[in-house]
Amino acid sequence: MKYLSLIALFALLFFAACQDDDDPVQTGDIATTIQFRAEYDDTDLAIQSATYAYPTGAELKATLFQYYVSDLTLIAADSSEVELSEIELIRYDDATADNIEERTYDVPAGDYIGLRFGLGVKPELNALDPNNFAADDPLNENEFWNSTARYVFAKIEANADLENDGTFDTGLSYHMGSDALYSIVTFTGSFTLDGDNDPQLIVTSDVLKALSDGMDTFDIADPEKQRVHGGNQAVATEIWERLAGQFELLIQ
């Protein structure tokens, strides 16, 4: 009896070891999670709870950061493409949540060399009214502005203390989007998905980098530049361009 259990133990150890070593490389679909991380000046974005320094000397409390992602796609080593999702809304508006939004997709095992998405709602979808989609679809998240301005592609909202008097009494509200602003964001970087030690894919975006690139800083003290909604997109073009240009992909 004693020997029997010893043998059982060995068998178990043996199996456990095998499991680890040559966990058969998967060939089917691999559940792959992409993290969307939001930051402010390279620190984790905290909605409402953190006070952020703005380059002009003002202070900010962020209340909302969000953007649509269209045609999230992985590019395979043979340059074929795997579309993960047609549309996602990545939104940070909850003071009790962290700065990570995750989406998980089934992805064919294989070697990949890049990731690509459209920032905003792609023109084909932007042409469709929300009633074409299920009530719980990302395109029914009440981000449809009106029949001409269409969906709001990205939003940054914050309350600012411009006078450094401890009151965050200047609202900043940048709502951006139009077919003309739709931008493709592409990353290159090699990784393999085979179910064994798959890398974590992390797409980061930084609210401050959308507002300021170190050289040029959006002038939030100018009353004409405290809100951009619907039709007056021209004011926000520079925010949009910086936003589209600052995404990073980390493969960890």
Add this chain to the structure above:
Amino acid sequence: MSSSSVFVVRRILYNSWCFALVLCVASCQPSPPVTQLIPEPEKFAKIIYPPDNPTTREGLALGKRLFYDPILSADSTISCSTCHLPELAFTDGRKVSKGIGGRTGKRNSPGLVNIGYLHKTLFWDGRADDLESQALHPVADPNEMGGDWPLLISKLRRHPDYMPAFRRAFGLSDDRELSPDHVGKALAQFQRSLISSDSKYDKVERGEAVYTETERLGHAIFFDLADEPDPEFHGLPTGECAHCHIPPHFTNQKFFNNGLDEADSLEDFKDIGRALVTGSVYDNGTFRTPGLRNVALTAPYMHDGRFENLYDVVAHYNSGGHYAENRNANIFELGLSNDQAEALVAFLHTLTDSSFVNNPDYRQ
């Protein structure tokens, strides 16, 4: 009689008894409820029905009857309709509602227009997830119907009309199966049928009507048309209303502080609203954006009914409201003239749908 012939007779008797039993069981088994399709306007994304509570003819009729019946309250004086009157778009006209024994509640009774489309949360603070579970709250609330579920269920079980109606609506074969969930489900079915899409606003959207000059100006303020490339409204103040009160239901179902109370510290709010559910101080003083359909009929306004009329509401927004660190960034001084404020009120009146409030299907 030989023993074998006795056996045959017994056998026949037995068989026919079985047959009778089968017949009886089949006929005693309630016939399944008939699915009831509730037509929905094309402009609305479809209602998300819970898979375990499709609307049926029997469930809908039962839900409507329960909604208007004071049997749901402890002393049979208060029905859902006491605080949700169809002629007031299912509100009660009071600052805060009055329940059993004249007890006053803490909050203003919200309308139930298009309530089936609010699939995220219910109540001013979002404490219920769906209509099925929402209905369980008022029955047991000591300031509303003051009831006790076990007592109510035994009352309904003994009721000569309700028990058969529950059996039919939910295919119950044993009265002991009746539970609060069935009451919630029936009430939810009725409330999901309360659909409004025939206000002047809707008609203008469909090209069947035109706004008056004043309504048109108010519409332009509500939807920030001053920002549009079309120069017609350039220079007009933007009302910023549609960030939160977004069509077609005029709510984005999210929680905000719209500047009702001055709060130097986030701890200063009298009713902390959403924070009662989330426990987060940053949600103190935030409430779910109410839908504005039929808003001209649902005075007084806000979670505590503080504003008597729509002029007071618009004056509030025009002032930018009071400071709190979490006041939403889209609430600021608007600079509306008196005429512009009037125009905004006129637009809010175009959200009234008299065919909804007078719909006999929604009445007792």
